[in-house]
Every structure is written in structure tokens, then in C-alpha cells.
Amino acid sequence: MFTAKKRGRLAVLGAVVIGATVALAGCSSSNPLSSGSTSGTSSKSGTIVIGSQQYYSDTIVAEAYAQALENAGFTVKRSFNIGQRNVYLPELASGKIDLIPDYSGNLLQYYDAKTTASSESDIESALPGVLPKGLKVLKAAPATDQDTYTVTKEFSTKNNITSLDQLKDYSGSLTVGANSEFQTRPYGIPGLKSDYGVTASLKAIADSGGPLTVAALKNGQVQLADIYSADPAIKANDFVSLKDPKNMILPQHIIPVADKKVNAKATAVIEKVNAALTQSELISLNSKSVNDKQSAAVIAKAFLKSAGILK
Known part of the structure; x- marks a missing residue:
């Protein structure tokens, strides 16, 4: 979810390469579910540039954010399959992208390898204190995609x-x-x-x-x-x-990381998407990619319709 979990996540969970890239974790290879967009060079005023890890599941979530924001009247640019945290987090900090779905525990450990946080609530409380200036995390989804x-x-x-x-x-x-x-x-x-x-x-x-x-x-x-x-x-x-009785692997809930261009209205849209991302729903979305070989755009649209976010 490496970083990938996948997922760092760093950041996580067969299948097939079609179109762009496939995983699988947290963190990668190319993703079969990319929209085909290229990595952004700068974030133009008024346009929210959405990134994704080079991990098919993360791209599905990023595409869901993009479609939901477009439906709410925002102008969106997709910059998917960027790579792992050492690539996309600097792009986020520099303003090349404005929003990316990440994974809570691995994100915290990327900035603070010696963190003592172990629960999801502790992780979310610690993240604002370690993120670069100008970045924020939004509410995490119920779904987790942990390294195993x-x-x-x-x-x-x-x-x-x-x-x-x-x-x-x-x-x-x-x-x-x-x-x-x-x-x-x-x-x-x-x-x-x-x-x-x-x-x-x-x-x-x-x-x-x-x-x-x-x-x-x-x-x-x-x-x-x-x-x-x-x-x-x-x-x-x-x-x-395998079980992890010492909780070496932190919880890795899907958590959006954003810059100041993601305003209160955009935040509300993204958090509505996240609220619908339950564990069973995430596994179902991933299965549609891996087993049914559907594109990220098709998977995300069907998910948003079922959640009542798109009509």
C-alpha cells in the first residue's frame, strides 16, 4: 500500500498488464489502469492536479477522486503512475501535483522512521506534525491496504x-x-x-x-x-x-495528501469518496482490475455511481 501499505505503503496486494500499469501495496511496475495522463510539470492556477502511485489500486482511487471533483465543477488534470514516495511526495511539496491518495502508516514512517505511533488514530494525529509546510492530510478511508x-x-x-x-x-x-x-x-x-x-x-x-x-x-x-x-x-x-503480533507493519488506511489548492469544497468531495471506500469495496475494485481487466476509469465510475456520488 508501499511504498507502497504500497502502500512508506511504502506503500500493496495477481494479474495482468493492459493499457498502462499493474501492481500490488502498498508502493513498481506500470499500471494497467492509468488514464494515460503524463506526469505534471506544474500545477496551473484553478486546476487540481491529481497524482497516483505506480500501483493499480492507488490509480483507481485517484481516478475516483478525479471524476468526483469534475462532477462537482472542478477542473482536474491527471498525473498518474508517478512512482513511489521518494518521487511523488517531492512533486506534491513542489506544487507539481496537488493531491494524491496515500497510505497512512507508511506515509508517517516515510517522514518519521522512528515513530512510536501504532494505532490509526495515533498515526493520523502525528501526520500533520511531520508533513512539509503547505501539505495536509484529509480524513482517511475505512479501507486499508497494508503490506503483508x-x-x-x-x-x-x-x-x-x-x-x-x-x-x-x-x-x-x-x-x-x-x-x-x-x-x-x-x-x-x-x-x-x-x-x-x-x-x-x-x-x-x-x-x-x-x-x-x-x-x-x-x-x-x-x-x-x-x-x-x-x-x-x-x-x-x-x-x-502471516500474522504480525508485534505490529511491525503499521495500519495503512487510504489517506489523501493535499496542498492548499484543495479547498474546503474539494475536501468535502474527496472525503465523501473516501467514506464509501470500505474494505470490502476496495477488494471488489481491485478484483475488477485484476480479474475482470477493467480500466480505472470504468471501475471508478461504477463505484461512484453505486455510492450515489455520480448519477
Whole structure:
């Protein structure tokens, strides 16, 4: 959701590349659901430039924001599939984009790697104090798209492993398939060692838990994979996401980050969209991308109509 969870999120949860890019987490590869817009160079007065991570689920949410704002009379420019936080957050701070959906816990850890916040309410309280001047967060959605350490059912059953704290007793070597940022993220390779005493190596796979990561897990190239919790690939492949009893991975609710061009009227529109983004709804939206191969524009429009935001 890396950062991706996916999702940093940093920032998270098979499928297919059509049109632009696909994930999958938090954080990446290109997204099949991009509107086809290019990255913005500057945010013109009166136009709200909306960005998205290079992660298909984030693009769906960003497209929903865009359509809802357009419906409310705002002029919108899409600048989707920008990359991960080290790319899109500086663009947000510089005014190249004005709004992007992010993931709460990973966003906080990007600015404060040593944060002690653990609950969603603590995270949302801490974020205003660490964001660059001129940026703000809006109300988070009920839906979360967290990074996970996910294994195959076979690996879980054979080794009696259902939780991260049980990995220390595993006698074999462990490789995690994830974005390259996982090498340094607090909940990535360093966190496994410091929180759970587990030594693992990283196989960098730049698709935010998408089809390449899923394939690497299925064919045994990696034993664990960072697949975002709202990814339908987890259920489709009967994967097991390991429990995290020490809460190493923070909650990663979808949370919009915006600059001052997102005024009170625009904020109300965006927060109405977010209020409709429940966990089951997010999984359904992701499934329409991964399984039904629908575009972000089609998925977002149907979601907004069902939520009563579009007629």
C-alpha cells in the first residue's frame, strides 16, 4: 500500500498488464489502469492536479477522486503512475501535483522512521506534525491496504508457520520478494531482524506485489512476498498472510495528501469518496482490475455511481 501499505505503503496486494500499469501495496511496475495522463510539470492556477502511485489500486482511487471533483465543477488534470514516495511526495511539496491518495502508516514512517505511533488514530494525529509546510492530510478511508508477509499454503502447512515470530525457527534460507525499497523500510528486511530476529534477503521485484511477485512466490523463487492486503491474489491463490503480533507493519488506511489548492469544497468531495471506500469495496475494485481487466476509469465510475456520488 508501499511504498507502497504500497502502500512508506511504502506503500500493496495477481494479474495482468493492459493499457498502462499493474501492481500490488502498498508502493513498481506500470499500471494497467492509468488514464494515460503524463506526469505534471506544474500545477496551473484553478486546476487540481491529481497524482497516483505506480500501483493499480492507488490509480483507481485517484481516478475516483478525479471524476468526483469534475462532477462537482472542478477542473482536474491527471498525473498518474508517478512512482513511489521518494518521487511523488517531492512533486506534491513542489506544487507539481496537488493531491494524491496515500497510505497512512507508511506515509508517517516515510517522514518519521522512528515513530512510536501504532494505532490509526495515533498515526493520523502525528501526520500533520511531520508533513512539509503547505501539505495536509484529509480524513482517511475505512479501507486499508497494508503490506503483508505472505507465503504459500504449502509453505505454511509444511513448516507450521502462520506468524512472523515463528520464522526464526525455520531452518532454511528466507528470501522476500518485494520492491527494492523493502531493503531499508522499517517493516522490511531491517524490521524482520530487529523485531523478530529473522534474517532474510531481498529479491527486488518492481511491481508492488503484482503478478511478477505472485509468480515468484508460487514458483519458489521466494519464500515470502510483500503482497498488499486488499489484493485479490491472496484469496485466489490460497496464500497465507502471516500474522504480525508485534505490529511491525503499521495500519495503512487510504489517506489523501493535499496542498492548499484543495479547498474546503474539494475536501468535502474527496472525503465523501473516501467514506464509501470500505474494505470490502476496495477488494471488489481491485478484483475488477485484476480479474475482470477493467480500466480505472470504468471501475471508478461504477463505484461512484453505486455510492450515489455520480448519477
